[in-house]
Amino acid sequence: MSERTTVIVYPLISLVVLIAAWQLSIDLFAVPDYILPRPLSVLGYLKSGYIDGDFWPHFAFTIRSTLTGYVIGCTAAIIVGALLAESRTFEKFVYPYIIALQSMPKVALAPLILVWFGYGLASKIVMVALMCFFPLFVNTVVGIRQADPALLNMMKAFSAPKWLIFFKVKLFSAASHIFAGLQISIVLSLIGAVVAEFVASTKGIGWLIQASLANFNTAQMFAALFSLVFIGLVGTRIVQFAHNRLVFWDRAKPGVTAIE
């Protein structure tokens, strides 16, 4: 069997076993539907959700807030991270507050953000951006600071101005760290979106989970959860693909761990 097929076939086998065990345990222990729904009823909700289209508005809402917030948060993180790594003055004034903010659980801010930005899309975007910001910010700073001193020295010896050293050496040196941060931020941005929808929303996959709770519709909850898994997986895959494509010189060391 080729490596490609094993990557697909083996997890598929465990999935079938898992679903079988799931169904079997319901039949065996007579688990009520509101505690553990039957796989088929979850599938039913996925079908009515995505084929008949009941879920699409929620899916679109969550995707929009997650994606917009992700792009804003990540862009801000890279810019602020670069400024901080490059400017000692900026670091002195700003760093203590960023550290303080970082040690605060961002989800605790969700109610406040709703007060400030309303119950619509804006508050979700702000929440997502806030969640994405910190891990990527820290990774950007660490990555830039880790630039090879020999390369920096070389640039200096050839009288390179600071901006050229930044764009030719430091940014590239930080690339692997930045991508590691981008990957963590995918998952965090989903958390941000769902939490904001939990607190107050009229739409979104998070809202769907919340609404399912009202009538103990666990089957719909499961369908919503699988939708989140799907979004998270696809997002992570896209970032991974971009990482491998763009950071071609650093393929030997893929496992750069992010901080936070």
Place this chain on the structure above:
Amino acid sequence: MNKGYAKLLDVSSPHNAEEVLTAEALSVTYRSSRGLHKAVDDLSLTIRDGEFVSIVGPSGCGKSTFLNVVAGLLHASGGRVAIRGHAIDGPRADVGIVFQRPTLLPWSTVLENILIPIQALRLNKASYMERALQLLDLVGLRAFAKHYPDELSGGMQQRVGIARALIHDPGLLLMDEPFAALDAMTRERMSVELQDIWNTSRKTVLFITHSIPEAVFLSDRVLVMSSSPGRIIHEVIIDLPRPRSIDVMSTAAFGGLCGEIRKMFTEQLGQRK
């Protein structure tokens, strides 16, 4: 070797040529945890236009420190050092430098790497493209212009480093043990190649090494540096005819010159005991 050709190129001992690099009573002091450490002390030398001068010395004698002062990366604590009469107060546009490691940007192609000094000096990249390709010809890497550094061997990478140091046509080329990281075979071949490059470009070169044969093979003059304090203790004029082939290394004259330099080190060691 064609004698006539050798004579044609034999323009060594340019004693009346312009002074490119002058150092007078130069000293560099480091502040370390164990107090002050004098890396270079009372170092004086003059390098004239078109000369290939080597400084040999044991590791840690301060020869790389001196080179970093000339490159404008380190400040001297005392004395004077100047390039064409101008005191050095930072990296200069008319200096090229080859480092011990190739220090190429792994995310840039060979050609982009060579053009780094042009970008650093805010010159027009396009107008130096042809020169970059000529230099690639000179170091025998024309076919690798679009390759990335990790696709090249250590010796090839260092040749890219040499081409990069020459792209902006510097008046002075600094080489800081450029072949130290290479294996012995490659190292010898690189010496021969560097001599060929020097024969075509006739740059003024300050070459730092701890290999005596390498210094003798390449240089017009070899300056012997002592360690702690780092200063020039001896000068040997290398009057072997150019161009020199690798066979010159097995001649008695070559052996004699190497022996003379080696004696300086053993004497110094003896004195210290």
